[in-house]
Structures are given as structure tokens and as C-alpha cells.
Amino acid sequence: MRRFSWFNATSLTLGFAFLYMPMIILVIYSFNASKLVTVWGGFSTRWYGTLIRNEAFLDAAWVTLQVGVVSSTVATILGTMAAQVMVRAGRFPGRTLFSGMIYAPLVMPEVITGLSLLLLFIGIGLDRGIFTIILAHTTFSMCYVSVVVSSRLVAFDRALEEAALDLGCTHFEAFRLVTLPIIAPAVISGWLLAFTLSLDDLVIASFTAGPSATTLPMKIWSSVRLGVSPEINALSTLMIAVVTIGVVTASLLSKRASIRRQQEEREAFQVTP
């Protein structure tokens, strides 16, 4: 079935070029010795050096990481709880309203979400900083988590929870010992999704950040407005590297897990004498 054809080869090349050409150019120019972004002045890693010494960028990266980890963790917990309620609790007064409200931020323009959060924080007199960014990111990524988790919960056989209750579990134990291990893949992908969304976000962070905290996307955006510097290229290349390493590690881990499972299965199938 796998026959070579010029049509396939061309579309493949074009497709990949379209996707990766901009990034490749970015990576190449990050090693440019020249200060001018568009003029090639020979290979150098000097921009990585200056980047590491750039406190502002490092601070922004640290803020981004903190916001990402904390907000996606809280969003995962809240989103999973919301999903559990919506899938399991059956009918209760206000259910439709509740589920509609959970999904609303999904379709709401980010500008509106950001603006309304800003107004809220000002209204209740909360000082804007890393805490408000975390709150804002939790709010909007929670609904993504709940969508991912509830789609898994819908397919989950209710009788399993009942069996756990029947065998002496409390509701919480049933969730911890039976439901959670089974829906874990969905919860983990929910977390990864929330983390990615948080890393990505520029608009909402711009509304809710204060002078004390700036995220990396905000920092990049504001420096680019003064002109693209080779330093930004270096920073972006590092981000690409981090993401690549993350993806490769994740896939290696899952591959190892599946190999181990296969091995366990083989062992299990061996007849014990």
C-alpha cells in the first residue's frame, strides 16, 4: 500500500515546510552573531549568554512556570470535581444552568474574560500580581479540564463505583480507589492542556497581571514591540527545546509503560506451576 508518489511527497514537503519553516528560521537566527536580526553575521551563541544574564527574562520565566503549575493543578482539581458533579449527580435544580456556565468561558472571547476578571479584581480591591494571574488562569482553564474529564466519565461504568461502595468504600474512597485510577489518563491530559493554555496565554495575563509580575509571553510581546532582538530568538529557541524535550520524554515514558505492561501480561499468561 505504501507506494511512493510525487503528489504525496510534494504535499508532505509543503505541509511540513509550512509548519516548521518559521521555527527553523527562528532557531537559525538565534545563533546569529550579528545584532541585526535579518543579516547573517556568522555562528555564535552569544545571545544565549546575554539571555541567561537577563534578569527580567528569567523572572518572567519563573513567574510563567509558577502560574502554569499552580493554576493547572488547581484547575484540574476543580474541573474534575465539576465534571464528577455534572456527570454523576443526575438531575438537580439548576443543573442546566450550572453546566452551561461551566462551558461558557470556552466560547467567551479572551478579551471579555480578561476584562471582566480585571473589573472583579479592582472591584474587590485585590492587588494585581502573580496571585491574580493564577486565579484568572485557573478560571479559564478549569472548563477545558472539565470537558476532557467529563467525556471520560460519561463512558465510565457507574456500576464500578457501586461495586466499590458495596464492598465497603465511602464515596470518597470509591472515587480515590476506583474512579480516579481509571480516569487518570483523562485527568493528566486535562492537566497538560491547562498547563499549555497557561503557558500560551497572553491576553488574559495582560489584563490581570500587575507591575510586580510579568509572564514570559507578555515579556516577549512587549520587547518585540521595540523590535525583534536576537535575544528573543534565543529565548524562543529555548522554549521550543523545552517543549520538544517534554514531548519526547512523555512519549518515551508512555512507550516504556506500555512495554512494561505487555511484559506483565506475558508473565501473567504464563501458567504458574
Add this chain to the structure above:
Amino acid sequence: MAQPKPQTVFAPWTDPDAKPLIRFRNVTKRFGDFTAIDDLTLDIYEKEFFALLGPSGCGKTTMMRMLAGFESITEGTIELAGQDIAPVPPNKRAVNMMFQSYALFPHLSVWDNIAFGLRREGMEKDRMNTRVEEMLRLTRLERFAKRKPHQISGGQRQRVALARSLAKAPKLLLLDEPLGALDAKLRQDTQFELMDIQEKTGTTFVIVTHDQEEAMTVASRVAVMDEGRLMQVDTPAEIYEQPATTYVADFIGDVNLMKGNADPKEGFVLLDWAPNQPQIKAETSKNFAAGQELHYAIRPEKIAITAEKPAEAPNALQGKVLDIAYLGNISTYHVELPGGQIVKAQTANTRRLANRGFTWEDEVWLSWTATAGVLLES
């Protein structure tokens, strides 16, 4: 009809002083405006092996789920050992259930599935290991202990579910079609195993089954249900020999039903059931009005089939063999009577096939005694 042998016969339901373990009092269960259980009143006694029998969708699983605590009760009360169970959550009830869908935990091995309830109990490790091994041996799953549920066959899964529900040795065990996926041999072994467990532990079993033979083999009493109502609750022998309604007679086993009008005499009834046919004579203690419309129910194995007219049979009819169903140990003859009615008669195949007495189109005589069948009001 129960023989009075109080020391050996287990029949607490005949004892007015006996305290039932489970008491359904006018229990009704509705889903929306659909009534799944309709005003059900029933006592189940300790150490009983109680079988629920009925067509699909008649409410058997719903009854069990109410006992286990997964379904609320719309009206009425259920008492377990004298206590209203409505406010008791499922994990606090001394009841275990084997689910119709097995509900095995997919992320746990067979061993851990069986040990799950024991761990929750906080049983110490040594005792737990012994108990799980015992359960594995009982259900012949020793070789599969390390596997996950998706790595074993349907029948093996069913045995894991059974082992898991048995492991905690509960006071009341609810089995929702526990043996449906097992082959005949293993099913029979497991049935005897269940009865054995029951004798040893004194656990009360409520078992749902679609298999009448199974109900007959294992049950102390059988409840026949239809559309959320109890049609009859009685010992297997009574249900079989003395069905209360034509529905029960028809549902349990094979039966010939003849409709006719009563002609009551002293101690027996003559039934006019077809023109130009002799009346059917049936002994009965019940009183029927003259001309009352009745059904006469008689089991095929109660009807003898002969070539000559038997000399002294209270009931004898002539007919022609229409069809023969050979079932190995027995054969069922479908005999057509002159009026067109078809009567089934069963004989044990004590001889080899070649020596069999009758074949298609043979003229034969069907005969039976006056006590062989029962009269049922329409």
C-alpha cells in the same frame, strides 16, 4: 403439602413465629411514571436460598439494587434483620452484590479485585491472603490471579465477580445471574459449591436467574415475577406441581393447557374442554361453580403414551404423532387430537433410539391419572 418433619425440613416460612431476615412491605419503585416494582410484599428468611425468576425487564435487578442500597424506595419499607434499611448507605449494609455486568475493577488484578472488600475491612494480611487463595481455589482461578480483567474470558470474569462478592462472607448475598456465562458442567459444579458455601456459612442468598433448572436445583423457594409483581412465591416443587396461575404454569417448565367448563362432582371435577372428546377428570380440593371457565394444566411427563388403550385410566385420549423432539435422555411427542389440539407427552429414553416405540403418524393413546394435573381459574 409439606411433610411435617420439623427436624430435617428447612421451611421457616411455614412457621408463624419465625423472624424474616428481609421484609418487603408494600414496596413500590417508580422510575418517572414507569412502575418497575408494584406494591410488593415478601418475606425472606435467614439461610434461605431465594431465587427470583421472571422475564427480562420484570424488575429482578431493581429489587436487588434496592436491597443493596443503589436504588431508593418510592413507597413502602424494606427491613433487614428488623431494621428499616432506607437510611443505611450501601457501604454500611451487611449485604454484598454480584453485579449482572460483573463490574470488575479494570485497573486491578484478579487477586486485588477479590481482596478489595477485605482490604476495606482492614483485615490483616495473612488472613486476607488465605481468604483470597481460598476464593481463587473455589472458583478455579488460581492460574489467573495475576491477570487483569480484560485478559480473561467472560466465564472467568463471572467467576471473579462471584469470588469478590463471596470473599467478605456477608450476611446477605445478592447474585444477579451469577452463572449465566458458564458451561453446563462448571455451572453445575458452582451451583453445588454455592449450596455448600451456604450450608457452611449460613449466608442468605438471593439469586436472579433465567435458568429454571438452576432455580429448581438450588433454591429453597422461588419467586416468579411479572411486570414488577410477584405471581407466586413457593418451594420449587410446589411451583412446579401446584402453579397458582396459568402464567406461572406456562413460565416454569413445559405445560399443556386446556380450557374448558367445570362440571363439579364430589371430590373431583369433570372438565368439558372440547366437543366430541371425553371429559377430563381432575381431583381437587377446591370448590368450583358449575359451568365455571377453568384451565387445566398438565406437565408432559405426567402423560403416558401407549399403543393400546390403557384398561383403567381415568383420562385417555387418542391421537396421532405429529412430531418427535429427541432430547437425549427424554423424548417429547407432539400428539394431535382429532379436534386439532396438540398435546405434548414426554417419556424417558430408557432404550436405544432404534428400539423406540413410536414414529410419525402413529395412532397412539395418551393417558394420565386424576391427580396428574391442576385446575386453574382463568
